[in-house]
Amino acid sequence: MGTYLSNLQQLFLGRNMLTGEIPATLSNASIKKLDFGNNKLSGTIPAELGKLCPEYFNVRSNNIEAKVTADWNFLNFLTNCSSLIKLELGDNNLGGFLPRAIVNLTNQLQLLDLDKNYFIGEIPSSIEKLIGLRTLAFAGNYLTGYIPERMGKLQNLLGLYLGSNNFSGPIPFSVGNLTNLNLFSAEGNHLIGSIPSNIGNLTQVSIISLHHNALTGMLPISMFNIKTLSRGLYLSNNFLSGSIPKEVGMLVNLAVLSLSTNNLSGVLPEELGNCQLLAVLELDGNSFQGPIPSFLSKLKGLEFLNLSCNSFSGAIPQELGLLNELQELCLQENNLSGHIPMVIENLTHLYKLDISYNNIEGVVPEKGVFNNASGILLVGNKGLCGGIPELHLPECSIQHDKKYSPMLLKLAIPFVSTIFFLGIIFLAFLIPKWKRKLTRNSRTNSLPKGRLPKVSYSDLAEATEAFAPSNLIGAGKYSRVYKGVLLFKEEDNSNQEAHSVAVKVFDLQQLGSSKSFMAECEALRLIRHRNLIRNITCCSTIDYSGNDFKALVFDYIPNGNLSRWLHPEIDDDLALSPLNLTQRLNIAIDIADALNYLHHNCQPSVIHCDLKPSNILLREDLSACVGDFGLAKLLPDPVTKSLVASESSIGIRGSNGYVPPEYGEGGPVSTTGDVYSFGVLLLEMFTGKNPTEYMFKDGLTLHNFVEMAYPKRVMDIVDPNLFALNVIESNAFNRMCECFVSILNIGLTCSKQSPVERMSMEHVAIQLHKIRDVYLRK
Template sequence: MSQNKLQGKLPTEFASWSKLYMLNLGTNNFTGSIPPSIGNISSLRCIYLNLNNFAGGIPLEVAYHAKLEILSLAANNLSGIVPIPLYNISSLSNVSLVQNELEGTLPADLGFTLPKLQEFDCLQNRFSGSIPPSLANASNLVIIDIAENKFTGPIPNNLGSLPNLQVLSLGINTLGENMRPNDWSFLNSLVNCTHLKTLSLHESSLRGELPNSIVNFSATMEELHLYRNHIYGAIPREIGKLKNFRVLTLYENLLNGTIPKSIGELSKLGVLDLSDNNISGVIPTSISNTSKLLFLNLENNMLQGSMPHLFNISTLQELYLANNRIQGLIPDEIVFFARCINLDLSKNLFTGSLSSNIGSLKQLVQLDVSYNKLTGDIPTALSGCVMLEELRMQENLFQGKIPSSFKALKSLRILDLSRSNLSESIPRFFVEFHLIEFLNLSHNKLGGEVPREGLFSNVSAFSVVENSELCGGVQALHFPACPLKGSRNKKNAFSLRIILILVPVSLGILSACLALICYLRQKSKKLNDPVPVFRDNQYLKLSYQDLLLATNEFSPINMLGEGRYGSVYKGFLESMEQIIAVKVLNVEVRGASKSFLAECEMLRNIRHRNLIKTITACSSTDFKGNEFKALVFEFMTNGSVEDWLHPNPSYQENERNLTLLQRLNISIDVAQGVDYLHHHSHAGIIHGDIKPSNVLLDEEFVARIGDFGLARFAFATTSDLSQAQMSSAGVRGTVGYVPPEYGMCGKISAEGDVYSYGIFLLEMFSGKRPIESSILVDNDNNLHDHVRKALPLRVMDIVDP
């Protein structure tokens, strides 16, 4: 009956259960004491009462079970002394008393009275006294875990005679107090344990020089914990012999010497912690060969030289190199730490600028580069680290302004940019940072007005001292009031002059605009083929160089996706302080230029809440004289619907799912966008390729239809019928989406989009790709009979999309 939610006290009537072999009530919510009547079940072999809330002592009657093999009382609130007769049940093989408040000593003859013992766990109790050497007599022992008690030394030097021993955990005791400083004979004996995997002697007051004998441990050795002792000497040079090492923790000791080059031979190493010692020299480049390393901590030593190129360690999640003497540049290869969560390079001698590649660490939560000699501007690419909670950059030589791109870092709890040479004003977007606990901008050259809202209303949440040009802010800052630009009278007089000038000018401009509009309308009627270009006065002018800088030279790191005619990149426009999406056409692909012109023509004629907003277009040449065409859109924070329905493996861990309400709202948004294109744009437009990857989601999950490369104007008049039929000769859209009316109706009609939207609905609400059946959404009820006869489709009527 384990792993339920049973509660209350155990029944006392056990006498009638005379044939019970095993009692398993573990992982419940039982309370009270263990009833002594449990001793009446003479047939009992296994007792599992672990992970409950039992209190009181272990009843003596438990020892009445002469044939008991397994006793598990772990994780309760048991107290008192373990009944001595319990240690005389010779059939016991597993004893688990972990996480209680039991006390007393272990019998000196424990290993003789429990000869069949395989596992003995009394972790996290209050046992005291010495470890009985007789444990070596229980030759079947596999696990000995007596950590976190009050045992004293010395450690028996005969434990190496246990041939099956795999785990020996003795940490967090005071084992070294009664030992001679260099008495490591017990460690030497463990070389004979050919199955040993884990040895834990942490926080045990051990003293003396680290013996070289540890390199002679069995090849099965996986974990060695010797941290928080008083061990000195150097790490053995042949540490690489332990090929199966996964965890090596030696931190907070007195170790000196250098990090052995053979450390790179530990190919399975996942955790290496040598922090808080006196280790010197350089970090060996061979450490890059530990390709499965997750955690590397070398902080608080005397390491020097440059930071090694750790680009082979793509698994690294936490890297701590703080408080050493490492110098030179922070390598650009930092981009390979794609899974890094915590990165601490503080209190070193790093110079140069901070690489913009830092923005590729999308999962970064804590970044600390404080107390170095970094120069240049703070990279705007840091805005890519949207999960950042702590960013510490104080005590450097940064200059320029606080990047406006920082407004994307809304998860920040701590931001410290103090003691640098930052100038200009305090960005107002900090007011919207609701999670921030402390913002430190002190000791810079900032000027202008200090905001009063948000975090700036609480003086304990920020510091801006020693910025002599600041003014305003809350009264507690005692800053001078910000100067007015002129007296009220002068301001009123100036305003009157402006009004007198602007009114006639505005009337003149309005008249001119009306005349121009009339002229353009008359001219547009005469033109049969309008030129597909953007109006100069409506769209921003951007050059190839502007887009090159915005996307970090079209870096693969910034690529959002790739399609038939080109690729889409994420960028940041400094001039607009805006994140953008840049669709760069591959002009060498057949049809790409035609697709570009089609998108220009469509996007210049449409504007709707559920259609992607175009910022501008660029038709130019690159620096090599090659043709360059690109479209610039607003950036959609939540990607495409395709990303949510069928996420990449990198997103699987994040459990990205759309709720039913979100799916419904997205479907309605798409329907409204398609309805606008068909019926409310100045000329009916057929998108021709509605699908999840072409539906983008903004920050509030409002859906926007994008990719108009296959869109066409609908031909409403009979004079255009021949052209319409010609356009339908080739089926357009994505392979797998073939509207049947192209074959049955012989002309292009809005049903092409309606059918694609039906398939989009099926994907949205099932979360699966359509294979044998799809949904046709038909507003006019004129295709049902044809479809039912021709195709194995299910039909859904939607009167109002």
């Protein structure tokens, strides 16, 4: 290529599945823009490529190595290149000390990406010379030492990524000089000291992420005066103290406030109610006290509220019933008393409620979230009664008044008081011991502070009978899934409960599987929805032979995936009845609701990237949940899109037949890509045609097949199984025709060639709900 295309100026080969080494002969061409990102290239970068002096040099997300000094010769040549604007080397196998030559690159350089490698050592203090930098990414390495004070001179920086390293020392005061910064990320280090008071100078920042460090001191008031702070303030898992300042009310655009697991105390300021765009409020694991304030009802968009493991007292306020968007409410391990407000059962989106280990009493409602025993945790409240039978609570009885003689009362009151006093003393000694035992119990289903149950390799081997082939229930490119039975101890630490699980074991010999595991972990960390598969825990360890072992543990869903229902195999050991129209419509709505949540209600948004029938699991009631997030992608913010848009390390994201055309042309992943896959899936569900069938060749696709018949001959192409069950009356047949036309119209719109012509999942979900309402109402 370099020999015969000597006039070549731009070479874009990113997002393919190219292997082998980069040929040095490319240096014979005149290439100024070179993109090899997101492939499977190995070896080293030829030194000669540095002599090309390109403007744009991208080898991100490959398997490129650099072990010795000579492997960095290309970088030495690039230091003579005054036209270099972007250098992307992240997500490779580059190691050793951070090359000092980076500080000799041109001061015109705008993007330097070295994240997700194996660099050690310190950031050179002379990094200040790269004054043109807009994005600097060192995240996900093994860098040590202090963050250089001189980094504050990079005043053009928009994005600073320092997370997941081993940095120590304080946050440099000079960070306050980076007044153009839009994103500041230094989480997952060993930073100490207080947050600099001048952090309020970052008047353009939308995200500050400093969680999982060892920061101390009080929350700086100046930080709460940043009006642009909108996407998230992440300060959890530190040692911050004091109270939340009333200035928090200035963050009127903030979506996520995470202050969990610190040493914060006091009462919640009333000004917090001004943050009406909050979707996530995490205050758990602190020492906040007083009643849960009723002004939280002002946070109309709140979806996740976690106040657990604090010292809140009093009753659960009725006003929480006004949070109509609430999905999770965690109030466990406080000093709450009184009754459960009946209005909570009206929260239609609420699927998790944890009020365990309080002093709540009285009747448990039976509607809404209370109608799902797996969605509520009530343990540790001995005064509760009623509820649905699955809760196994005592029946509520009516207490009748009884008259006692004055003499009996005189004798009874001292006796009862003495017993009560002795009981308090007894509990004072018993409860701490009991809680310590629960903390040590690594296999409990209800660990404090939301920690996942811990499982070892031996636990999973035992559960799956040494990963026996007879327990294999699915296999993919990067993993195999086994059915198993795990034993989890109940809350009283005495009995064990068998739990059917699906264990997804990653084949770490397969290139890309480790990154698939990390992608799935990252996505599962963020998502919580009734139509998304529930992750029980994960396991990253070594097996009996000393080899790396990574697995995810999910609830076992016995009805299998949607594919086996749409296209049953002859040798399938389970005879499946064809899904009827209502069942398919309900499944489509479940999937649409899940994608709508991922795209529009997650922070950040999540793109699934591999939507297909085999990744849709059906519960016993045939409700659907979306699984397999091994190719999932977190949607970047606009400022960092140039850095993150090419982070896929697995080639084209998706499966044949469901991949949107723009991915094959090198376009970045987006929510519209998921919409395309959903459109194809919707057409498949109601025609019974697999998009990879042999008939679809020579330019004919499932989309074209449906489009040619739409709308007049729709009934000629719908799945015959929809009519095979019963004789259908003419009125019902007409209703079905109308329903099919509406559904297939959505499928065609979603699977259009151009992304801009597709619907949003929010609109799709609304339309499908309306179609079902109309169909069932007639």
